[in-house]
Amino acid sequence: MNDPLLSVTEPVLSVKSLVVHFGAFPAVQDVTFDLRQGETVGLVGESGSGKSTLARAILRLIPATSGSVFVSGDNLLSCRPADLRRRRRDLQMVFQDPLASLNPRMSVGAALAEPLKIHEPSLSAPLRTARVMEMLERVGLSPGMAVRYPHEFSGGQCQRIGIARAMILRPKLLVCDEPVSSLDVSIQGQIVNLLVDLQKELGTAMLFISHNLAVIRHLSHRVLVIYRGRLVEAADSEQLFAAPAHPYTQALLAAVPNPTRVPAATPIAAVDETPVAAAREGGCAFVDRCPYAQDQCRLTAPSLGEIGVRHAAACHRWREVVYSWGHEARNSRSR
């Protein structure tokens, strides 16, 4: 799935040392990554890990404390409001709750026409309508549905409308925040496949946030794992799923229900019991839940370091962590 062109093009989005505080609470800490044209980066973590906060800070929907967000070379965080408004057409978002993110009193056609009215005011009304109809068809809805209202649609259809509204401006960057989490398993694939098709067609760069690893694996070229506001692992998708090097990544993978095997009892450590705000000073944030923790982990926080080709992890004991995962996998195959 890796396109060799990916590595030579300039990044569409370049996030550098981004920090977001809510009062004294550090919600996002020192996050750095790049996203290129046609690339999907998956961002995975539990609720409260800071994944939505990170996405919102990137789009400047909430203020960042420090760091920079470059979109096609310009720092979005230091943009003047007028420039920011102009830039918005390149930066679109799809939200988790498809019904709540649509105006209930606006017909679907009007909801899709609105971004065009704002960002392409020179477009004539007939041309605008043509664009709306074309987009509706592109997301698998019939043009006749333009006169209907959001409540008349199913969750999956509402999400198609949300995607159409985001993509009608052909943005350079699309941020999807849990877009399939509220949908039945049986139709999640429809939405994921639609996003992948649109991305291929338009070359959009996509930041895809989810706690669903099956979905992340399906559409991400690269995966970032976030825990308590920090990236703890970053790797190309295949590498991350084949050789996860952070114990937290492994805990997430082990928790995915699998019908073909009865799960082993989940170690309680895999579940966060302590309030996020009570994160310890010094030391690794994951140490209380970590089966590999040693004295060193309680004393110094590991930094995100290269451990292989395009693979970084923030763990003192990543060698043992990778080895034990491979060992488990070999054992379960031979059983």
Next chain:
Amino acid sequence: MTPALDIENLSVHFPNRDGAIAAVREASLTVLPAECVGIVGESGSGKTQTFMAVMGLLSAGAHTAGSVRFGGREILGLRASELNRVRGSKLTMIFQDPMTSLTPHLRVGIQLAEVLVNHSHMSWREAEKAALRALERVRVPEAQRRLRQYPHELSGGMRQRVMIGMSLLCEPTLLIADEPTTALDVTVQAQIMEILRAMRQESRMAIVLISHDLGLVAGLADRIVVMYAGRVVESAGAADILGRALHPYTAELLKCVPDLSRPRLERMPSLAGQAPSASSAEAGCAFAPRCSLAGERCRSERPLLRDIGGTAHQAACHYPLPA
């Protein structure tokens, strides 16, 4: 053996301007004592409404027909005061969103104790001790402190554990869990499932686990009932559903269950089209429009649920898949 729950030809209709919405259509299913039955289907398949009818929690204006026997006794259509003799004590239910199931302005301990004061006529002092034990049983850390907290002070996973603890207070014979982990993280989901598994082994309580996620249900259920458009379309032991699904719908649902141990597919599997709306009239099989195997007969004649390949495996399909 008297089943813990016996649902026979249950129908639930909601009358509206254009006729009626049929949420559940002649559904029959049985839950044996200590058995875990998984109910699987998409949104709108009637899986929740079936059990809202069992619990007497349907919204006003709903019409029901058929029979629901709990421990051999008919409970469908009972007055609330009658139903409350079993509801909340021997017959309990937990929901997807534990926040809206808990009262926001009462401490957790009071909400737990209240159940025992009302149903078991305990004193408040005794009931509070029992509440503490209940939280410890579902592995709530620092249970004593949690009793004095309000629901908003707890995480989603913790709230769901409180709900499970509450539902077990009066030693129910049947717990109905409706999408108990859908709003939770995968790691917390795994732990809630582990707690349900442990509770089953401890208490020989029967569980009905309702979910759209066949993969999740398969991890706990002895038997799986698949619902589509208000009807039961397949019912069999969990292993038979996973290994020898007879109904094409079940087979399609199985394809959608993610398995990280298999290679990544080019297209993410999904079911094409949409489930029919509950107000549409039926001619033939409700799944026919989405079924790749459907023939002329499927569009004109509705298949009945029948035994196929043994009495423990039933499917409603004219052309069941080869076992």
